[in-house]
Every structure is written in C-alpha cells, then in structure tokens.
Amino acid sequence: MKIGITGGIGSGKSYVCRRLEARGIKVYDCDSAAKRLIRTSPEIRQRLTELIGPDTYTGDTLNKAAVARFLLDSEDNAKAIDAIVHPAVFRDFEESGLQWMESAILYESGACRLVDKAIVVTAPEEVRIQRVMQRDHISREKVLQWMGRQLPQEEVRRRADYEIVNDGIADIDKQINDIINNKVINNKQRQMKETILAIAGKPGLYKLITRGKNNLIVEALDATHRRMPAFATERITSLNDIAMFTETDDIPLMDVLDNMKTLEEGKKCSINEKKASGKELQDYFTKVLPEWDRDRVENSHIKKLITWYNILIENGLTDFKDAEPEEETTTTEGESK
Numbered sequence: 001m002k003i004g005i006t007g008g009i010g011s012g013k014s015y016v017c018r019r020l021e022a023r024g025i026k027v028y029d030c031d032s033a034a035k036r037l038i039r040t041s042p043e044i045r046q047r048l049t050e051l052i053g054p055d056t057y058t059g060d061t062l063n064k065a066a067v068a069r070f071l072l073d074s075e076d077n078a079k080a081i082d083a084i085v086h087p088a089v090f091r092d093f094e095e096s097g098l099q100w101m102e103s104a105i106l107y108e109s110g111a112c113r114l115v116d117k118a119i120v121v122t123a124p125e126e127v128r129i130q131r132v133m134q135r136d137h138i139s140r141e142k143v144l145q146w147m148g149r150q151l152p153q154e155e156v157r158r159r160a161d162y163e164i165v166n167d168g169i170a171d172i173d174k175q176i177n178d179i180i181n182n183k184v185i186n187n188k189q190r191q192m193k194e195t196i197l198a199i200a201g202k203p204g205l206y207k208l209i210t211r212g213k214n215n216l217i218v219e220a221l222d223a224t225h226r227r228m229p230a231f232a233t234e235r236i237t238s239l240n241d242i243a244m245f246t247e248t249d250d251i252p253l254m255d256v257l258d259n260m261k262t263l264e265e266g267k268k269c270s271i272n273e274k275k276a277s278g279k280e281l282q283d284y285f286t287k288v289l290p291e292w293d294r295d296r297v298e299n300s301h302i303k304k305l306i307t308w309y310n311i312l313i314e315n316g317l318t319d320f321k322d323a324e325p326e327e328e329t330t331t332t333e334g335e336s337k
Contacts, residue, residue: 006106007121012130012166120160200235245293258320
C-alpha cells in the first residue's frame with residue numbers, strides 16, 4: 001500500500017516524516033526530488049530551456065531570476081512548468097520502490113493518484129503562522145500570503161483518509177502507531193458505515209455532522225457540501241444497515257460496494273446509469289454480484305447503487321470492508337519537536 005503525507009505550510013509534515021524515518025520507514029520527498037531532477041535530468045533541462053529561454057540555466061544551476069520573470073509574465077506559465085516537472089517526479093517516485101510520499105501539493109499536483117491512502121498533518125492556524133515566522137524570519141502578512149496559495153486545511157482534511165494533529169500537544173508517535181496498526185483505519189471504516197446516510201425522498205448521500213435534540217445535521221456529499229437538518233419523521237438509513245437481495249442470503253451493501261471497487265479498480269463506475277438500458281444495468285450488476293435476486297432487485301435499485309458508489313469514490317470514502325489488523329510495531333522514543 002502506498003501512502004501520501006501532505007499538509008499546509010507550518011503544519012509540521014516534515015517532522016512527522018522524520019518520526020517515520022526514525023522507525024525505518026523511508027519517505028520520498030517530492031519537493032527535494034523536483035529540485036534534484038531539475039538539476040540533473042537532461043530531459044527536464046531541455047524542455048525548461050525550450051519553454052523559458054536560453055538563460056534558464058547557468059552552468060548546472062537553475063537561473064531562479066529567469067524563472068521568476070517567466071512566472072510573472074503569465075499565470076499559465078506556472079502550469080507549463082508543472083506540466084514538465086510533476087510527471088518526472090511521479091515517474092521517479094514509482095521507480096524508487098518506496099511506499100511513502102511527502103508532498104505539500106498532493107491534491108493540486110495530482111500526486112494523490114499515485115497513493116492508496118493519504119494522511120494530512122494539521123495544526124491550528126495561529127500555531128502554523130508562528131512556526132513559519134520563526135523558521136523563515138518573515139512577516140505574518142507574508143505567511144498568510146503563502147497560506148492563501150494552498151488548499152484550505154479543512155478541504156485537505158476532508159479529502160484525506162487520516163489525520164495527524166501536530167499542535168505541539170498531541171502525541172505524534174501514538175497517532176502514527178494507530179495508523180500503522182490499523183486502529184485509525186478500522187475506526188474510520190466503522191465511522192463511514194455508521195455516518196454516511198441515505199434519506200428517503202432526497203437524492204444522493206449525506207454525512208452525519210452532529211446530533212441535535214430533535215434532528216440530525218447532515219452534509220450533502222456533493223459539490224455544494226450543503227448542511228441541513230434531517231428529522232426523525234424522515235426515513236434515514238445508514239449504509240451499514242442496507243443489504244442487497246441474492247438468491248441465498250442478503251449481502252451487506254458494503255460487500256457489494258467493495259465488489260464494485262475491485263471490478264472498477266478503485267475508479268468511478270464504467271457504466272453511465274442514467275443512459276444505460278435495463279439489460280446493460282443487469283449485465284453490469286451480474287459482474288458485481290452474480291447471485292443477485294432477479295425478482296426482487298429492480299433496475300432502479302441498480303441505478304441508485306451505481307450513483308452511491310460514484311459519490312463515495314468522488315469523496316474518497318472507499319474503505320468498504322474492514323482491514324485485517326496488523327501486528328504491533330515497535331516504536332522508538334519520541335524526540336523533541
């Protein structure tokens with residue numbers, strides 16, 4: 001399993017990576033790799049020179065002033081450089097044989113597609129600001145400017161599979177242990193099963209945010225992420241309580257979704273449920289669940305299942321089955337931050 005580690009500036013993701021390396025887990029550093037490849041790769045050198053101009057390099061050193069002028073000319077110029085450097089870094093990672101990757105722009109760069117799971121390192125905003133000010137000797141305004149160029153921490157937290165809180169108080173090594181030993185993985189799987197909801201009469205799926213005295217507050221798992229109340233009078237069902245009819249025993253929905261994930265190799269569904277004919281839907285579902293009950297499972301049920309699967313994939317909620325617990329890992333004593 002390949003795992004990506006990300007986090008905003010000042011979150012302390014590099015510290016977390018050092019803690020991993022202290023226990024023998026080598027982490028591929030995308031930023032360092034990019035600098036190395038820009039310096040040593042003939043292909044990158046040629047393509048950057050063709051893009052920026054003959055003064056891109058001074059000897060074997062990148063001419064940062066020339067690159068800066070190029071970047072200031074157009075916002076699209078940064079994307080053009082990324083289109084050269086990022087694929088080279090991705091290839092280098094895959095050729096490295098390493099299983100762990102550190103990238104500050106895991107989602108922005110597309111590096112998230114190279115990993116099976118993502119961990120975000122978080123810290124309160126003020127803690128992050130103070131860390132960067134002290135480390136880089138820059139003003140608060142400059143730190144905020146840098147932070148504003150990155151994805152918001154809440155958005156990265158929403159997309160990631162696991163979180164490590166590095167606020168200077170929480171125990172980093174314990175959090176790492178919990179992830180490595182699958183405690184967090186299993187907790188997250190149970191949480192997904194219990195807190196992802198279907199509401200009768202409303203399209204899509206919803207995530208339980210909190211429980212009120214007379215209602216639930218839920219968040220739509222779509223582009224709006226709109227929050228709304230859901231009342232006891234509505235028929236609300238967690239995914240954990242849903243099963244599909246077969247010719248023998250009912251099969252838990254999570255097992256069916258896991259079958260779809262295997263069939264689709266973790267990607268969105270290959271069939272368009274809105275345009276597919278009844279026969280196409282049934283033929284597809286036979287690949288997913290050969291023993292499905294043709295008398296009780298209707299085409300509308302298959303359509304809804306495909307819609308739900310795509311929603312879960314889009315939101316990174318893909319741990320449909322419980323992971324096998326791994327053996328406890330021996331840890332080293334913590335070091336000062």
